[in-house]
Every structure is written in structure tokens, then in C-alpha cells.
Amino acid sequence: MNPPQPPPQQLIEQTVRLALAEDVGPGDLTAALIPSTARAEARVITREAAVLAGSPWFQAVFRQLSDEVRITWEAGEAALLRPGQTICRLFGPARALLSGERAALNYLQLLSGTATTTRVYVEAVRGTRARVLDTRKTIPGLRLAQKYAVRCGGGHNHRIGLFDAVLIKENHIAAAGSLTAAVSRARTRYPGMSVEVEVENLDQLQEAVRAGASRVLLDNFEPETLSEAVRIVEGRVELEASGGVTLDNIRAIAETGVDYISVGALTKDVHAVDLSMRFGSAE
Numbered sequence: 001m002n003p004p005q006p007p008p009q010q011l012i013e014q015t016v017r018l019a020l021a022e023d024v025g026p027g028d029l030t031a032a033l034i035p036s037t038a039r040a041e042a043r044v045i046t047r048e049a050a051v052l053a054g055s056p057w058f059q060a061v062f063r064q065l066s067d068e069v070r071i072t073w074e075a076g077e078a079a080l081l082r083p084g085q086t087i088c089r090l091f092g093p094a095r096a097l098l099s100g101e102r103a104a105l106n107y108l109q110l111l112s113g114t115a116t117t118t119r120v121y122v123e124a125v126r127g128t129r130a131r132v133l134d135t136r137k138t139i140p141g142l143r144l145a146q147k148y149a150v151r152c153g154g155g156h157n158h159r160i161g162l163f164d165a166v167l168i169k170e171n172h173i174a175a176a177g178s179l180t181a182a183v184s185r186a187r188t189r190y191p192g193m194s195v196e197v198e199v200e201n202l203d204q205l206q207e208a209v210r211a212g213a214s215r216v217l218l219d220n221f222e223p224e225t226l227s228e229a230v231r232i233v234e235g236r237v238e239l240e241a242s243g244g245v246t247l248d249n250i251r252a253i254a255e256t257g258v259d260y261i262s263v264g265a266l267t268k269d270v271h272a273v274d275l276s277m278r279f280g281s282a283e
Contacts, residue, residue, distance in 0.1 A: 002078070003076060003077035003078040003152060004077075004148060004152060006056045007144040007145065007148060011144060012056050012057055012060050013060055015057070015141065015142070015145065016064060016103070016107075017064065018141070019103045019106070019107075020064060020100075023102060023103050024099050028098065028099040030098070031095045031098040032095070034094045034095055034098065035094075036093075036095060038095070039092065039093060039094060040091075040094035040097050040098075040279055041091045042101075042279045042280070043086050043087075043088065043089045043090070043277070044087045044088050044089075044090075044108070044275055045084060045085065045086050045087065045276055045278065046081045046082075046083065046084070046112075046273060046274065046275050047084070047274040048083050048273060049081060049083055049116075050081045050112050050115075050273040051078060051079070051081070051112060051116045051152060052075050052076070052077055052078065052079045052087060052108075052112055052152070053077060053078065053108075053111040053112050053114065053115035053149040054107045054108040054109075054111030054112055054149065055073065055076075055088075055108070057104075057111070057145065058104045058105075058107055059071055061100045061104040061107070062090065062092070062096060062097070062100045062104060065100045066092055066093050066095075068092045068093055068096070069091070069093065069096050069100075070090070070091045070092055071088055071090050071091075072089045072091075073087070074089070075087050078115070087108075087275070090277075097277075097279070101277050105275055105276075105277060107145070108273075109272040109273050109274070109275050110139075110142070110146075110270060110272050111145055111146065111152075112149070112272075112273040114149035114153065114267055114270055115149040115150070115152040115153035116153065117153070117266055117269075117270070117271065118132065118134075118149070118150045118152075118153025118154060118155040119154055121247065121265075121266065122153060122154040122155055124247055124254075125250060125251060125254035128255055129254075129257065129259065130241075130253070130259065130260060130261050131155075131156045131259065132154075132260075132261055133156050133158045133260050133262040134146070134147055134150045134156075134157055134262070134263070134266045134267055135242075135266075135267065136158070136159070136161065137264040137267055137268040138268070139270075143161070144160070146266075147160065147267075150267065153266075155266060158262055165194065165196065166193060166195045167196045167198065168182045168183065168195065168197045168198065168213075169198045170198065170200070179197060179199075179204060179207050179211060182197075183195055183197060183208065183211035183212055183213055184211065194214040195212070195214050196213065196214060196215040196217055197213040197215075197216055197217065198216075198219050198242075199216055199217070199219065200219050202225065202228065202232065205229055208237070209232075209233060209236055215237055215239070215240055215259075215260075216229075216233070216238070216240070217240045217241075217242050217262070219242055219243045220243035221241060223249075223252045223256050226239075226241055226253060226257075227257065230256055230258060238259045238260065239258045239259050239260070240259065240260040240262055241256075241258045241262070242261070242262040245261055245263045250263070
């Protein structure tokens with residue numbers, strides 16, 4: 001698949017700057033033992049099958065440490081990796097390669113882990129109409145990076161944050177006085193914007209449809225109830241299933257006919273891909 005567009009470069013550089021500040025700090029004491037003129041080459045390999053994601057952050061780490069580091073990629077973003085495969089090769093000042101190793105690998109391992117998990121969920125619903133969505137359950141400071149990785153894995157993004165979409169949930173309904181009142185206010189304040197409402201039963205679903213919701217999030221519905229919800233709305237609104245979604249049940253959820261399935265585990269329960277950087281050119 002073609003890799004998705006990463007976040008703005010300025011944001012990537014800012015995020016990496018913070019990562020280097022907490023890791024390298026005022027200076028890498030151990031790397032300072034190596035002569036400043038020493039040059040080295042290294043390669044990054046994967047020890048397990050994975051989907052690659054995170055190269056823009058990986059590159060930014062070494063770019064900020066030294067403009068002399070050169071990176072040659074042997075696998076592109078969103079590519080499927082096999083165990084033992086070389087992902088990229090690096091050439092440049094030994095100190096920079098040593099100082100950037102951990103921070104750079106952290107990005108690549110974490111984001112590849114998110115992309116890989118997403119790919120597994122996406123494959124589980126292949127052949128159905130359902131699209132796999134992420135959530136806001138992300139690592140603080142890395143939301144755009146993880147949402148990018150979800151796209152690398154073939155998934156789709158839900159809203160980025162509280163600022164780019166309306167999602168009326170249980171507490172919003174309680175504060176507004178009713179579901180209908182909350183939707184009405186959203187329609188008045190944000191004309192033309194999609195309005196999503198989270199519901200907990202079929203009565204609330206019908207109220208949300210009558211109130212003019214664009215999409216309804218069905219929270220912790222059993223597959224049988226999801227099928228009934230699809231029958232009730234008859235395509236009038238989009239339906240999103242959420243809550244308790246696992247690889248064991250996502251296929252059954254998708255087969256009910258819902259449009260979207262949001263999965264917090266894509267970004268919350270991350271298994272970092274096992275990668276390593278090895279100095280020297282020997283295969």
C-alpha cells in the first residue's frame with residue numbers, strides 16, 4: 001500500500017527534540033569516549049514480522065544530532081517486514097549513531113507496533129463493509145504519530161482530538177439535559193458539521209436518529225443488538241460499534257453490517273516491534 005501522509009515536519013522535529021532532551025540531555029557521557037572523528041556504519045533489522053512505520057521520526061533523530069548521518073532505506077513506510085530483514089543502513093559520525101540509537105528505535109518500534117496491530121485487525125474484517133478506526137486512547141504527546149501509524153496499517157482515523165469533531169457522550173447528554181437537546185445545540189452551533197452521538201440502547205439510538213445525528217456510536221452492544229440497530233436505521237445514519245472489541249469478536253461485529261468499528265487497543269495496548277541496530281556491515 002502507498003504510505004500515508006505524515007504529520008507536519010515541524011511537529012515531528014518538535015517531538016523528537018523533546019525525546020532527545022530527556023535521553024541525551026546535556027551530553028552522552030558514554031559516546032564521548034569515542035573519538036569525535038570516528039565514523040561508523042550500522043543497520044537496523046527486525047526480529048519479527050511487522051508493518052513498518054515511523055521513519056520520519058527515526059530520520060529526524062539523527063538529523064538533529066548530526067547533518068552528516070546518511071540513511072538508506074531498504075523498506076518503505078507501510079511495508080510488510082519479514083523476520084531478519086534489514087530495514088535501513090546508516091553511515092556517519094559514530095557518536096551521533098550511538099547517541100541516537102535508542103530514541104530512534106523507540107519511535108520505529110512503537111509506531112511499527114501500532115501499524116502491525118492495526119493490520120491484524122483490518123485483515124480480520126476484510127470482506128465486510130466495516131472500517132477499523134482508532135480512538136483518543138493514545139500515548140500523551142504522540143497522538144498524531146500513532147494515528148499516522150494506524151493509517152500505515154490500513155486503518156482509519158477517528159477524530160484527532162476534541163477540536164475537530166463533535167462526539168456527544170453520556171456525560172454531555174446528562175449536562176445538556178437530554179440527548180435531543182445536546183444534538184440540537186450542536187446543530188445550531190456547528191452547522192454543516194457531522195454530529196456523532198454515543199448511545200447505550202436501542203431507544204437512545206432511535207432518539208439520536210430523530211434528533212438528526214450523523215453517526216451513532218453503539219457502546220458495548222452485543223452482535224445481535226448491533227444487527228437490530230442496522231435494521232432500525234436502514235442506512236439513514238452511519239453506525240459505529242465500540243467497546244470491548246477484540247480480535248476474537250471483531251469479525252462477528254463487522255458481519256452485523258455496521259460502518260465502523262473503533263478499537264482502543266490499536267494505540268493503547270502497544271506491542272513494540274523487536275528491532276535492533278547493529279554496527280558494522282557484516283550480514
